[in-house]
Amino acid sequence: MxxxxxxxxxxxxxxxxxxxxxxxxxxxxxxxxxxxxxxxxxxxxxxxxxxxxxxxxxxxxxxxxxxxxxxxxxxxxxxxxxVGFMPQEIALVEEMTVKETIFYFGRIYGLTDERIREKFKDLKDLLQLPPARQMIKECSGGQQRRLSFACAMIHDPExxxxxxxxxxxxxxxxxxxxxxxxxxxxxxxxxxxxxxxxxxxxxxxxxxxxxxxxxxxxxxxxxxxxxxxxxxxxxxxxxxxxxxxxxxxxxxxxxxxxxxxxxxxxxxxxxxxxxxxxxxxxxxxxxEETPNENRKKVFFTTKGRLKALMTKNFVQLFRQPSGIIFMLLFPIIQLTCFYLAIGKTPTNLELGVYSGEVDSYSECFDANLKTIYNANDTCHFNKLSCRYILELGDDIATRKYYASQEDALKEAKRALTVGYIYFAHNFSESVHELIEDGIHASDGAVDNAELTVHIDMTDQQVAYYMQRKLRDKFSDFMNGVVRDCNVSSALVKLPVQFQDPIYGSTDIEFQQYCAPGVVMTMVFFLATLMTAAVFISERMDGIWDRTLLAGVSATEMLWAHLCTQLIIMTLQSFEVIMYIGIVFDTYNNGDTTTLIGLLTLTAFCGMLFGLFISVFCKSHTEANFVATGAFYPMIILCGLLWPLESMPRFLQDLVMVLPFTIPSISARNVIEKGWSITNAKVYNGFLVMAAWTIIFFVLCLVGIRRKA
The missing domain is CATH 3.40.50.300 (P-loop containing nucleotide triphosphate hydrolases)
Structure with missing residues (x-):
């Protein structure tokens, strides 16, 4: 026959x-x-x-x-x-040992571990195989070819x-x-x-x-x-x-x-x-295959195949230094950079100060100087600008004093300072008139009672910080003046007051706002790059095709990778949450388990996106181009860098379906507001990410089956 x-x-x-x-x-x-x-x-x-x-x-x-x-x-x-098949290329996992490779193919073919040991002993003598614990990448070309031949013979094919x-x-x-x-x-x-x-x-x-x-x-x-x-x-x-x-x-x-x-x-x-x-x-x-322990069905595959595939996946990741760095150290490194570099108070800033009220700034530091005193039931002011200068301190910026406004402007234009503040020569008198006459005060008094700020706006983040701090200080200053004079604040035109917020702190930090989006995008794209690299390497090295020829379906291989990555991503999400909480004391008003679940789902979705890329890209370079090209639009449009409300209406509707937009808002609602997963503003983030996960999974199945 x-x-x-x-x-x-x-x-x-x-x-x-x-x-x-x-x-x-x-x-x-x-x-x-x-x-x-x-x-x-x-x-x-x-x-x-x-x-x-x-x-x-x-x-x-x-x-x-x-x-x-x-x-x-x-x-x-x-x-x-x-059938036993030995391809032209070696098609073996370089990170595995000789013994692990034999057991990998033996389990895929459904052999018991005892039978694999017997065959390994026979083939080792016949083919002069390398030591059992020697890694494939350490074997010579001839040794690798002999091992490849042994893998084709391990199951006694017809x-x-x-x-x-x-x-x-x-x-x-x-x-x-x-x-x-x-x-x-x-x-x-x-x-x-x-x-x-x-x-x-x-x-x-x-x-x-x-x-x-x-x-x-x-x-x-x-x-x-x-x-x-x-x-x-x-x-x-x-x-x-x-x-x-x-x-x-x-x-x-x-x-x-x-x-x-x-x-x-x-x-x-x-x-x-x-x-x-x-x-x-x-x-x-x-x-009919002879039944044994390794051929028992486990969900979508057999026990032996599941063990073999997941062992291979873990070995590939943990025996590569880059794999360990990607999984464990990269998130730590990136989060450390973010928390150390973003949202911190700017330092080493110099701010110019000019006050027309004083002849010498030493007057402001005179311990006997009184800026507010009462006489004849009337509140009198004397050189109030000195009071503000003292309250300003050096915690916001180092103060640099000038004898004229022209000098302050000149040095600001030369970028020797970030800007300067200016007090009119009649600042104290204007504040007094404003308090005494209230809404009937003259326009000149209103203008001269204000703090004039000139800031270099080329560095908008520093400028925003300085403006906010100077404004808050001036608000506190005016409140103190009114309080010391026992005058009702309703009669005085004061700077805008910040009321107690419903959620969060009065001093809203940019770092805390950005943190959920940064963490989610980082986890997503690390999973994307890692998965794309693994799958493309397997295909280019012939491991994917050889495993398919051993009878493993593409769906089985996909599910094995999903199970492997699910374990890794859960650990990675837990690591990220614990790290930023313990090391950087990041508060979380909500449930930590909910955050870990959302991050794990995000990483899982990123893994499927990486698999989707690897199915249609032939090389690592092409995959990196696609991943990078997708990364920046998502970062720009998800509301991480700028509020969504500033976008055109049609774009707002479009970005809401992107993988990060709603999930980032959900994470922020958990952290800042303490909402649970039962709240619609939280579980909708899970729904969006789950939808993208299903979409990528279906596309991967279609692509893999077409390729197979």
Whole structure:
């Protein structure tokens, strides 16, 4: 019975109108208990043919049957445990040890741990494997290739496919592997398909297929091929067949069912096939896996696969220094930078002061100076500007005194100070008139009783800080003056007073306002970058495809990553909340568990966004461009840098559906107002983030299945 049958196999890439044909009406038989050597130059279609046999790709025309079934049919075991596949690339996780790698593939194939140990011992002696605790990245190229071969053999497959298995191996080991394959196929029904550039070593195969430009030129035993062409070697026969091809053969166009001329020959002049087609074979016996502990179902997968996949995921992350930094240290570093650099009181500022009331500023520091005194039941003021200067102190800015307003302005223009304050020469008299006459005071008195502030507005954050502090100080100053004179404040035109707020403190800090948004965006994009990097690396290294060929579905791999990341993101969210609370004494008026839950959901959504990027990006560079391009618009539009109310109305409605806008408001409501998750202004943040999580998850499933 044939282990592999390919009938009229046709495969092309590109469009139907101008296809790049890779396999052209190819026919192939591989019998059980035999070694089939598939020979041909690079680019002739060998790897594509093998990928179609194992179900990784589909033919555009023709049919493939493996072990009596079509690859990919439910319960066929192909791809899966009935087939062992060793790709050209190493396709192993560099951070895993030799033993962990063997156990990874053994568990994926459903073997018990005891059986894996037995097989590992046998294969270690046969293939001269490195020490069990040696990491893959520390192995030489030959050692890695031998380990890759062992992973393909660990589960005793019925069909073994080896794509260039002996490249980089010494002649003694190549001979040992060939002897093992010959002995194994002689005493069992194991079928082996092996591709090699070493044509002469294929003499030990039972059958040889000579392939060129997507066509099987000849298929027979090595001896019959050499007899047929009167040569002493398979290599000479291959050269003769290649030369006998015409230069203007015909290609069958599968889409239009007619022949078109190609400049290069792609159809054989003669195909030698020693296998008689079997027309009355009995249908194959349905394949059933032997039940064991590792094959028990756990939700979406088996116990062994879940253990193998999650172990691999954790090993990849924790054995890479960059992985530990990304997961644990980066959040700490970024939060430390934020809390140390943002929202703190500006220091080392110099503020100019000019008062027209004093001839010498030493008068203001005279302990005997009285700025307010009562005489004849009347409140009198004397050099009130000195009182304000003293109350101002150096906590806001270092004061620098000037003899004239022109000097103060000149140095402010030279940026030697951040600005200056100015008191009119009749400041005290004007304040007295304002208190005595109230609303009937002259316009001149009202103007001269005010504090005049000139601030350099080029640095708006410093300017805002200075204006706010000077205004608050002046408000306190005027309240003190009125209080000392026992005058009702209702009769006096005072600066605007800040009343006690409903929530938060009177002195609202920019840092506390920004903190929820900063933490959420940081957690989201760290998860995005980390996940995209892991998935792209797996795909580029061939680990993703090799795991799929072992029978693991893309959905199983996705769920395993989700479970792994959920654990990591929960720990990371807990770490972030505890760190900013303990180290920076950030208050939280609400439930910490609610915040951790929202942050974990945010990180989970970011992970899916990273997976979504990795599905459609072919390289790390492309993924970084996409992630960076998405990061800045979200930061700018989520209300983190500037209030949403300042945006045009249509933009306000648009940004409300972004991943950070409403969730950031929800986090702020928990921290500042102490609201619980039952409040609509809190749980709507969870709903928005959950919606984006579902959207990214569905897009990932669609993309992964299309790619697979």
């Amino acid at each position: 044939a282990a592999v049958e390919v009938r009229n196999g046709y495969k092309y890439y590109g469009s139907k109108s101008s296809p790049k044909i890779v396999l052209n009406q190819l026919n192939m038989n591989v019998m059980r208990g035999s070694i089939y050597g598939l020979l041909g130059a690079s680019g002739c279609g060998k790897t594509t043919l093998l990928s179609c046999i194992v179900g990784q790709r589909c033919l555009n025309g023709g049919e493939v049957r493996v072990l009596g079934v079509k690859p990919g049919e439910p319960g066929s075991g192909v791809p899966g445990s009935r 069909l073994l496919i080896l794509d260039e298995p002996t490249v980089g191996l010494d002649p003694m080991l190549r001979e040992k592997i060939w002897n093992f394959l010959v002995e194994t196929t002689r005493n069992s029904k194991l079928a082996v398909i092996i591709t090699t550039h070493y044509i002469e070593e294929a003499n030990q195969a039972n059958y040889i297929g000579l392939m060129r430009k997507g066509v099987l030129l000849a298929e027979d035993t090595p001896t019959n091929i050499m007899i047929k062409f009167g040569t002493q070697s398979i290599e000479e026969a291959f050269l003769i067949l290649s030369q006998r091809q015409g230069t203007e053969d015909q290609v069958v166009d599968q889409n239009r069912n007619q022949s078109v001329a190609l400049p290069a020959a792609v159809l054989p002049l003669e195909v030698i096939d020693s296998h008689d087609p079997t027309t009355d074979e009995k249908p194959p016996i349905p394949y």
